[in-house]
Amino acid sequence: MTDAPVSKPKSSLLVQDARTKRRNASEARFKIYGLAAIGIGCAFLLTLLTAILFNGVPAFKQTFVTLSVTLDPAAIEDAENSTLKTAKYKAMVSEALLAELTEVGIQTDMDPTKLGDMLSSATGDQIRTYALAHPEQMGQTVEFTVLGSSRVDGYMKGRVTREALANDKNLDAEHLDIVDQLAAAGKLSLKFNPAFIFGSDASEKRPEQAGLGVSVVGSFIMMLVVLFLSLPIGVAASIYLEEFAPKSRLTDLIEVNISNLAAVPSIVFGILGVAVFIQFGGGSLGIDALRKSAPLVGGLVLTLMTLPTIIISTRAALKAVPPSIREAALGVGASRMQAVFHHVLPLAAPGILTGTIIGLAQALGETAPLLLIGMVGFVATNYPSGFFDAFTAPNSAMPAQIYEWAKRADPAFYERAWGGIIILLVFLLALNIIAVILRSRFERRW
Amino acid sequence: MPVLWLFVLLLVIAAVAFFAGRATVLRTVKGKSRLLHSLPGFYGWYTSILTFVPAFLVLIVWVIVQPLIINHAVAPMITSAQDDIQRSLMADDVQNIAKGLDLMSAQGLLPQETSAMPDDLRGMLGSVGVALGSDPTEDKYAAALEFRALSRIGSIALTAVVLMVAGAGFLIARRQVTPTMMARNKVEDFVRSLLILSASIAILTTVGIVLSLVFSTIKFFGLYPAADFFFGLTWSPSFQGESELGLLPLIWGTLFISLIALLVAVPIGLFAAVYLSEYASSSMRAIAKPALEVLAGIPTIVYGLFALLTVGPLLRTLFGDGGTFGVNWMTSADAAITAGLVMGMMLIPFVSSLSDDIINAVPQAMRDGSLGLGATPSETIRQVVLPAALPGIVGAILLAASRAIGETMIVVLGAGAAAQISMNPFDAMTTVTTRIVAQLTGDLDFSSPTALVAFALGMTLFVITLGLNVLALFIVRKYQEQYE
Amino acid sequence: MNQMSLIDRAVDMTHIKIAARGVNVYYGDSHAIKDVNVEIADKTVTAFIGPSGCGKSTFLRCLNRMNDTIDICRVTGDILLDNEDIYDKRVDPVQLRAKVGMVFQKPNPFPKSIYDNVAYGPRIHGLAKNKAELDEIVEKALRRGAIWNEVKDRLHAPGTGLSGGQQQRLCIARAVATEPEVLLMDEPCSALDPIATAQVEELIDELRQDYSVIIVTHSMQQAARVSQKTAFFHLGNLVEYGDTGQIFTNPRDPRTESYISGRIG
Structure with a gap:
């Protein structure tokens, strides 16, 4: 290897040659595309928010x-x-x-x-x-x-x-x-008009009387069901998969299953709700509480939808707890179960709660499955008469009520649909703010 | 709700068993808990579990099985049924009558228990919210009375059996609880099985989805030829019969709208992700990233309304009759382009955040290598980073496609209802998801093909999205392993 | 080559390739390089040594403005390449890096074929007019990288499939392919086993004929083996700079002596 490299004419660094100019121009173009993409994204967001406020206020x-x-x-x-x-x-x-x-x-x-x-x-x-x-x-x-x-x-x-x-x-x-x-x-x-926030839905001929209050209760009950079922089940499933599960075919199957469930279209969960809860549970098994339009059924469907989200975020939170903590607990003679429940779980709790709240926010805005289990198509006029009644009596939910109004094809109801969206977004915003606060206040970096 | 009360009673017994078990083992060692293998509480838990769990399982199985058995017992009493199918339909009526009678007696509306059927039974049942599919007949009424009688016996027997099982469990636990017993391990084994049970709910959900789709789909293909469904070019359901239920126009609409959405979302999302991860200053990232994420957090019903009331009318004033461009391409505000555009907006953050993760997974050393050779940042991105990230990005696009195909609210509100195969994005089109909603809302007759077709549509949707998801997850996982 | 022969190394000081005057580098608030002055000769191997965190890699990355990619990094002072300030506003870092190539600590071949790895630089800089010329450049670069014989039969296999030592030589070939005037090497052997290290060191010595090579290393033996000039950095200061033989046998600064004899490290 003795042949010297072809000596090229010395060029000054201070002068850009034509090729560099061309390359820099394409660099600038590329950057502009990127900026434009972000600009379009933000413009979409602004348009959407403006439309909501302009039409909804x-x-x-x-x-x-x-x-x-x-x-x-x-x-x-x-x-x-x-x-x-x-x-x-x-x-x-x-x-x-x-x-x-x-x-x-x-x-x-x-x-x-x-x-x-x-x-x-x-x-x-x-x-x-x-x-x-x-x-x-x-x-x-x-x-x-x-x-x-x-x-x-x-x-x-x-x-x-x-x-x-x-x-x-x-x-x-x-x-x-x-x-x-x-x-x-x-x-x-x-x-x-406070009746818009607290009142009940009204018939198609009286848009001026319609309010969102009753469906807020419906949504609230569903969120209760989701919280009380998906949090414990989700956390238990995550603990098993993250801390105990052996590397086996079955574990693999469960994992693939969970990632896949997270991406199954929500409407399919609605079909599941109709077939399993209403037709089979309420019909064939005769379980009275599982009836059409009941917030309990809505809550169960949303629970199944939310579980993958909660499991994924809980596992991330558990994974973030360093193994040294587990080893320390095992080192003083705790069982694996005790190490997990006494040390790992409390440390992962903020992450788990944040994930749960985000899952709840998703569930709160979900509409498609609620259409199938019959939470639309009627006028939700009355507040439920009692605590148990609130779970089983037919009711609507916020997004379902908004859909119902949008379908009534009357500009006066459209206005209420937009207004309903403002209320829905306020709830979502509140949930997300709680999640952000939880994350920033309690999150620990190892 | 006697079952609910029985359950509460069982909980109370379990609580008592906890303290009893704890006290028993402490007594045997005279309070010196150091002599025990496990903490005293574990003995309490062990007793409590053995008392509660078997009894609870019996309770559940009983509640599920009892109506089936009773149905079987009263079925022969329905003499007016001509065949088994009719009999099973009538059995539902019998159950409903029995349920209605229960409600009426609970509300004090039933004057006296007569074996003769009241004249206005249907109306009376209606007043307590029980609707009958057909007129009640004498034999059904008699069967309903029998049903009630058997149910009453059943519920008494249930209480007795459950309490006996709980008692037996308690006694067994007491005999087993000794200071040397490894109570903690046993309790932990139990907890572990609860954890496994929770983890398998994911599988059960999938099984539930598949079963609920498969059975009704098979039923549907019994009533409507599968070939006509998969290859039919016309979609015109009619509840009077003579429906034409061809899948192709729906699939066409679904794919067409999804394609528009991806054409909007993929370039914008990808460029945004590239810019944010490779160029943007930290202060710009701090603003632009959450702004895009907000788009992802907005519920789809909001996008649906936006499509229906803002984007659709806007597009029509631009492209419609007498519109700004004077082209008259668009007759109705509901069109494939309306839904596609808005769905694209919704997918931008989905594509950008997935791509962002994937681009960030490309090691910095790659970029340094390229920049060190004198490549410009954009050359580095186009020729090194993106090719390296390509599998991951393909996976992200597949996931976005699966999202688009399964999206419901935007198309329900924005795409119209005309099932047609057209190349014109300004035409109204309809999708698989909108037809599921249309066929499954309202009062349904689950024995007609017009309702059952929704399950076949759901099955189609599930299979398509499952395929895309599994493929995407596989690609993404392979990609991530490459840089681990 | 592998013995510590420190004598008869004629250093051609006639031509200074790079001159640094009063260079300071800041990472946010921390002052990483403090007032460094150094003149680096052409067709010479210059070694930067010093304990970890002393700033030798940071200084190296200033020489082809790789520090530009780090937001919080700020450079003051002058660095002249052939008497042109490389931090001048008119200078395009892209053009600069074509002249000042770089080889990194960890071999970082692109996930492309061996051929495409080497052809990448010539392609972006437009060095070849046609495929035949590109083939020629690639072959020449691979020969210079002393890896041609090992890969000539599988030029279209992925570069990531090579062994660590081969990957690093591929990266050197890749850097050489753009015909730079200066070659910066940031601990090029730290991820390699001794045999691969020996091969790379041999290669560095050969490259000296055509390029000014600057190598950062924390192996003093390596510095002694391959370099003619050595600069010792400590806590962001350039403590001592001189002929390699002199630095290792007769250091003037007590800090250099402590480091060489293993008291600070």
Whole structure:
């Protein structure tokens, strides 16, 4: 090896040759692609959040009309004897509205029934409930704050325009003139509506009355089931796989199984729920608690879905505890079981809890399996009557309720769906913040 | 709920057994616990386990088996059934009647127990929330009464047997508990078997999924020819019968939408991961990485709504009739492109975080080697890092594809319902998952092909995603071993 | 070659390849290299020795700006290659590294074929006009890396399949293929067994004919065996720099003496 390398012409470092320039240009392009990709990702996130806030925030406000209604005993008795009780009450409210208009000096030749279209059909029930609960105020004039109809509400929020009302049979442009005047007189206004957060769902005709509260309870119950089943089972399974399992075919099979289950589409778990829990458990075995639409069944399905997540994160947490800890415990004569339960598990606890909370957050937002086990398609009107009832009585859940609203194809319900998403995201945010705090406060690096 | 109360009683007995066992062994050594093989508590646990577990198992088996036996016993009483299939359907009615009668008597709605069937039985049952599939007949009512009687006997026997087993367990444990007994080891063996049981839930879940899919799928193929299902080009279910249930349009829609999603997610996700791991300053990483992860944490229902109400209408104003571009490609806001785009957004963080892990697993020495030869960072990434990470990235893309294929909410809300085979991304399409939802919601008749087809669809979906997952996991695992 | 023959090593000091003036390196707050001045001759093997953490590798990585890849690293002072400041704003590190090649501590062949490993540098720098020329460059580099005979029949087998010593010689061949003027070697033998080490050392001595070779090592024997000039670093300072023979037989600084005689290490 004696031939010297071809001596190339000496080039100055301070001058970039053409090739280097070209290469640097392609370097710059490549960097721009990367930046653009991140930019697009962040732009997506911003668009999504803007859409949610822009469309969802109005759902927290609602149009209310202040009215004085005279609880006329004769009219109430007449209504109570009728088969259309709430309709009769509604008629009373419509009359009251007409009187209110006259009082503030608004002229109209609309008949009271048509005028009443401005108000929610839920007002009849509201007056009735009040009247029956307060018999002592019979004959008096009471001031009520009643819900405006969803069209009026939409007009107040700029969703419904006069042009759009041209072929709407519920409301005329004339109504809107009255709305404008009522608003000017301070009798009609947009107010914060707690019933959206705490109330129950309402029928398709009354979007203005619908609220998310009952489905929040449904979601909460499901999360309870998930927490109390998947945490112990997940931790036990992880301990076995990480600390005790021999290297065998069976262990391998379980491991592959768990990673695979983590990637099985959620809807397949829904099918499992229908077939195993509802058809087999509730039907063939006759276990009464396992019925369609029950949060218990939803919780069981979500538990099976969450288990792989919890097992994977728990195993990571156990793996992070250095073997020296186990050896120290074994060295003073503890059994392997004692070493694990007394030393390893407490040290891994923050990691396990963080993983569990993240698993819960996933389960909370999951929708597809809930559709199959029947947590949609009905109106979740009532809060459960008791603790056990909350597990077995048909209920909805937050994401299922949002889906239900989205399906009702009414802009007023769309607004509520967006609003529901805000509430759902607040819950998810809370869970994630707890997880972050847990991680930063208790996480130990070895 | 007598079974629930029996269970609570059993728990109380087990607690008592714990203290009894502990006290017994302490008494034999006169309180000198150093003489014991294990800590006193372990003897308590041992007694408690032996008392509780066998009795509990008996309880569970009994609760499951009893209705089956009773059903078998009352089946001959259903005389109006013409064949066995009808009889098994009617047996459900009998059970429902019996259940309804129980509810009615619990609520005090049942005036007196008569052997003659009340006239308005169906209405009465309806008032307590029990719906019957067909009108109750005299023979069914009689069978239901018999069912109730047998159930009552059964539940008394259950209580007796369970308590006896618990007692026997307790006595056996007491005889075995001696100071030299290795109580700790036995208790630990028990705990260990509980751990194994928990670990096998993963397997049970898979078995449950497979069984629930297989049985109904077989039933479906009994009613509808498998060849027509797999190779049919038309999807038009009809609950009146005469359905055409061809899989191909659904598979087409699924793959088409997934492809759009991957076309969006893979380049963006991959470039984002490369930039974040190779170029970004730590402060930029601190902002951009969580921002992308937030996209991953948002539930799919949110993306679905976004597709339905924001992206779809937006695309239509751009590409629809009289739209900004004046092209009139899009008639409805629900289209493959709507769902595909939004699904792509959802998958960006999935692709980027998986790729990030994989790119970071490529040893720094590789990069140094390339940079030391005078390669630019982008040359290093394209020619050294990415080829080295390729198997891992392929695995990540496969996992993303499996996600896309199994995604439900975005397509349910964004893709429309028209089952068609079209090359136009602006057409509405439908997927396997949306049809599962459509066929399995509402009141179902699990004996009709229109409902059962959902299980065959589920089976198809499960097999496809399982294949992709196993392949991806295998590739990723092999890849990780390479750099360990 | 393997004996400690320290005499008759003519060092050609006519041409200085690299000159460092007042070089300081900081990692965040820590001061890793303190005011180092050194002149490195062409066609010479220069060894950097010193206890671990003394900054010898850090200084080496400054010479082809590999430290640029570490965010928190900051370099002050001048480093001149053929009288051009390599930290000048106009200098492209990519061009610099083509001139100043590097071989690393652990053999790091790319997960590609042996051929592609060696052809990588010539390809990115556009040294070959066609396939035949590239073949020629690869063969020449592999011959210079003293590994040609072992791999000529399996040029398209993966480079990762070679033994440790072979991998390191492949990496040297890879570095040589871009025709650098300076070759930096960061403990090139620390991951190798004695036989492979001997082969690599022999190779280094041959490379001296064409390149300025700078080698970081913590084996004093190796420094004595392969180098003509030696620099001793301690706690970020360049303590002593001179002819290898003089450093090992007659060190001027007491710290150098302690290190050579094994009192600090």
